[in-house]
Amino acid sequence: MQVHVRSGDSLWNYSQWFLIPLNLIIDSNPNLNPTSMQPGQIVHIPGFTTISYRIKKDDTLWKIARRRNLSVDALLLVNPNKNPNQLSVGDVIQLPQRVISPLTNRAVPYTFSLMTSDLNKLKEIYPFIKINTIGQSVLGKPIQEIRFGKGKKKVHLDASFHANEWITSPILMEVLNTFLLSLTNGNLIRGISSMPLYNAVDLSIVPMVNPDGVDLVISGPPSAQREEVIRINKGSTDFTGWKANIRGVDLNNQYPANWEIEKERKEEKAPAPRDYPGDAPLTEPEAVAMANLARNRSFDRLLALHTQGEEFYWGYEGLEPRESRVLAEEFERVSGYKAVQYIDSHAGYKDWFIQEFRKPGFTIELGLGTNPLPLSQFREIYEEFLGIFLAALYM
Known part of the structure; x- marks a missing residue:
C-alpha cells in the first residue's frame, strides 16, 4: 500500500x-x-x-x-x-x-505463470522483499530469486529442479507466505517469533528452478517444441514422468561433483525424460544460473526441495562439516523425516555445494508416493516442511 x-x-x-x-x-x-x-x-x-x-x-x-x-x-x-x-x-x-491470510490458494497445479502472479502479489504487499532474475531457462523464462532479511547468516532454499516434482514450488511459496504474514502481523509460528529470524538471516529462495519442465508436465508441450519433446519422451504425450528440463537434461545431474561417475553409469546416454546428465557438467542454463548464484552469494547452508520419500540427504563424500549433523538431527526431529547421511549418488546441486564450499547442504525428499505427488498431500507436506524451514533459519 x-x-x-x-x-x-x-x-x-x-x-x-x-x-x-x-x-x-x-x-x-x-x-x-x-x-x-x-x-x-x-x-x-x-x-x-x-x-x-x-x-x-x-x-x-x-x-x-x-x-x-x-x-x-x-x-x-x-x-x-x-x-x-x-x-x-x-x-x-x-x-x-x-493482510491477515495467504494471498491465494496454492494447492493447485502450479505453473510458471501462477508463480509469477504470486511473486508480483507478494512484492506488492511485502515491498521489503527483492525479486531478482538470476538467469533464464532454455525457453527464456526468468529464473526468479526472492531475497530478504538483514542478517549475516545466508540461507538458500530452492524447488522444482525436477519437473514432475513441481509440488515443491507451491509448498515453498506457502511457507514463505506464512513467514511474511508473521513478520507484518507479529504472530508466532510454532512459538517462534519471525522478526529475530529476519534480523539474523539473509534468505534466498528460488521457487522454480525448472520452469520449462514444470509447464511441460502440467500443461503439455509448447507448439514449437512439441515434436522434439514427444520424440525424447519415446513417442508418448504423457509427461507425468518427465523430470528433466525441456532439452531432456536432468538438472540435478549437471554439477561437477563426480559427474563423470554419473555419466558413465546412467543408462540414458542421450536426452531423456529423466536421468540424462548432459554431455558435460553445467551445459544447461538453469544449472548454470544456480551454480553462479551459489558462487556469488557464498551461502552458509542450502536446502534443495525434491519429492518423494519423507527423508533427506545431508552428506557427500565425507566433505560435509560437523554442523551438518547437528542440523540433520534437528530437521529429523521437527519433521519426522529420516536423516540419511550418504547415498550412492553424485553430480547433484547439494553434492556440488558441499564439495565446493564445505558448508551444510541438504536434499529434502518431501512427501511419499509416486511423482507427481497428489495435491491431497499438500497440507501434510506443508506442515512437515515448515519445521525444517524454521530450523534452517534459527539454528
Missing part, C-alpha cells in the same frame, strides 16, 4: 498508525531518506492493501476509523484529496486493510 507524505509525518508515525514494525517500513523504502522526507513523497507500507468504501448516512472518518480499529491518520493518509469535513453520502473513499 502506498501513502503520500504530509508535512510533519515520519516513518515512526506510520509504524504507530498502522502497527507495522518500523524496520520493515524502512526496508520497504530503500531509496527514501527517513530524515528528510518531503510532502507528497510516496511511502510503501508493507502488510496492507486498500479497499473502496462508500460513505453512508451519519458516517464520519472518526466513526469509520473506530469501527475498523484504525487511526484517523491512517484514513487520511490513504485519502489525501478528501476533506474529512465535507464527506457526502455516496462518496467513495479508500480504507487500509491489513
Whole structure:
C-alpha cells in the first residue's frame, strides 16, 4: 500500500498508525531518506492493501476509523484529496486493510505463470522483499530469486529442479507466505517469533528452478517444441514422468561433483525424460544460473526441495562439516523425516555445494508416493516442511 507524505509525518508515525514494525517500513523504502522526507513523497507500507468504501448516512472518518480499529491518520493518509469535513453520502473513499491470510490458494497445479502472479502479489504487499532474475531457462523464462532479511547468516532454499516434482514450488511459496504474514502481523509460528529470524538471516529462495519442465508436465508441450519433446519422451504425450528440463537434461545431474561417475553409469546416454546428465557438467542454463548464484552469494547452508520419500540427504563424500549433523538431527526431529547421511549418488546441486564450499547442504525428499505427488498431500507436506524451514533459519 502506498501513502503520500504530509508535512510533519515520519516513518515512526506510520509504524504507530498502522502497527507495522518500523524496520520493515524502512526496508520497504530503500531509496527514501527517513530524515528528510518531503510532502507528497510516496511511502510503501508493507502488510496492507486498500479497499473502496462508500460513505453512508451519519458516517464520519472518526466513526469509520473506530469501527475498523484504525487511526484517523491512517484514513487520511490513504485519502489525501478528501476533506474529512465535507464527506457526502455516496462518496467513495479508500480504507487500509491489513493482510491477515495467504494471498491465494496454492494447492493447485502450479505453473510458471501462477508463480509469477504470486511473486508480483507478494512484492506488492511485502515491498521489503527483492525479486531478482538470476538467469533464464532454455525457453527464456526468468529464473526468479526472492531475497530478504538483514542478517549475516545466508540461507538458500530452492524447488522444482525436477519437473514432475513441481509440488515443491507451491509448498515453498506457502511457507514463505506464512513467514511474511508473521513478520507484518507479529504472530508466532510454532512459538517462534519471525522478526529475530529476519534480523539474523539473509534468505534466498528460488521457487522454480525448472520452469520449462514444470509447464511441460502440467500443461503439455509448447507448439514449437512439441515434436522434439514427444520424440525424447519415446513417442508418448504423457509427461507425468518427465523430470528433466525441456532439452531432456536432468538438472540435478549437471554439477561437477563426480559427474563423470554419473555419466558413465546412467543408462540414458542421450536426452531423456529423466536421468540424462548432459554431455558435460553445467551445459544447461538453469544449472548454470544456480551454480553462479551459489558462487556469488557464498551461502552458509542450502536446502534443495525434491519429492518423494519423507527423508533427506545431508552428506557427500565425507566433505560435509560437523554442523551438518547437528542440523540433520534437528530437521529429523521437527519433521519426522529420516536423516540419511550418504547415498550412492553424485553430480547433484547439494553434492556440488558441499564439495565446493564445505558448508551444510541438504536434499529434502518431501512427501511419499509416486511423482507427481497428489495435491491431497499438500497440507501434510506443508506442515512437515515448515519445521525444517524454521530450523534452517534459527539454528
